[in-house]
Amino acid sequence: MRRDIFELELERLNLHLPKRRISLGEALRAERPCVVTRSGKIHTFDRRELEMLVGLLEGDEVERLMLPILIEINPALGRGAARIPGNLEAKVVGKILKKREGETIIYRPEIAELRRKLPTTTCYVFLGGGR
Amino acid sequence: MAMPTAASQTRIDLINLRKKLSLAQRGKDLLQEKMDALAIEFFNMARGVSRLRREAMKKLAEAHASLSACLGLKGTIETMQSVRETKKDFEIEISSRIVMGVEVPQVTVMAGERSVAESGYGIYTTGPITDRVAGEFREALRLLCELAGLESSLRMIARELERTRRRVNALEHVTIPETKVKIKMIEMKLDEIERDNFVRLKGMKTLRERRG
Secondary structure (H helix, E strand, O other): HHHHHHHHHOOOOOOEOOOEEHHHHHHHHHHHHOOOOOOOOOEEHHHHHHHHHHHHOOOOHHHOOOOOOOOOOOOHOOOOOOEOOOHHHHHHHHHHHHOOOOOOEEEEEHHHHHHHHHHOOOOEEOOOOOO | OOOHHHHHHHHHHHHHHHHHHHHHHHHHHHHHHHHHHHHHHHHHHHHHHHHHHHHHHHHHHHHHHHHHHHHHHHHHHHHHHHHHHOOOOOOEEEEEEEEEEEEEEEEEEEEOOOOOOHOOOOOOOHHHHHHHHHHHHHHHHHHHHHHHHHHHHHHHHHHHHHHHHHHHHHHHHHHHHHHHHHHHHHHHHHHHHHHHHHHHHHHHHHHHHHOO
């Protein structure tokens, strides 16, 4: 019985991820910028965050940046470490956290800072569990 | 602690238990990561709540001081009349955002600054002090709405954090050690059976050699 509960818990870990990510440009054009999660709930983006992201991008990057920006948590990276998948996403996060370009691994204090600055446009994804 | 029964001490049970142990350890690692992430969210929100509460209290104190001054300058009847005439339009939008599977409210106050003409009260019986009181109470209300949303989110995150901690503790202190004991017992039992077989075969070989 207990085993079933834990399996269910692992499967539940990534239910908050969106079914489909949208680009920053798409989010800006929408009247109510939001995505639908795998569990069917609505996750709304804060317009102030979208505008802040626009300020960090150049040219057509607005159409290429996919939201929400994922923060990949994988126990294989070590406890408290996370990876930002995607070059453009990593570049934006690097600018926010004032990191060197090309660095995709961030650590707990940086995750906290990133989540404080972008609470709605970033989300965690857990790797290495579930099926 | 439940021990495996004699009937369940087979090689297939050992394989199943090893799978269960690996799943439990992986689950524990992931749930610990989730707990860390929830703790980050919790402290970020707690800081926000504390800041907003301080700002709201400060603004309310200022608004009450201005109201006292207004009552003194304009008189109680005129001030109460202005309060009744003030337009009660305060638009807020409540949407949701998902934090680690927890749906938390996101309160956005749509009501911005408004001019004296939009306030609704007469301009002949009031003065700048009335405008200041109205503006300060409006600002305090905006802060209180945001505070309510954040406090409610904080409570939800705290509940989820507690639930995840219980799961991690159950895995760490019950499931994993229990499974390890079961695996050890089955391994010992299977080793015992193997030794028995070995001795029996050795005995049979000796017997056969003696017979001829």
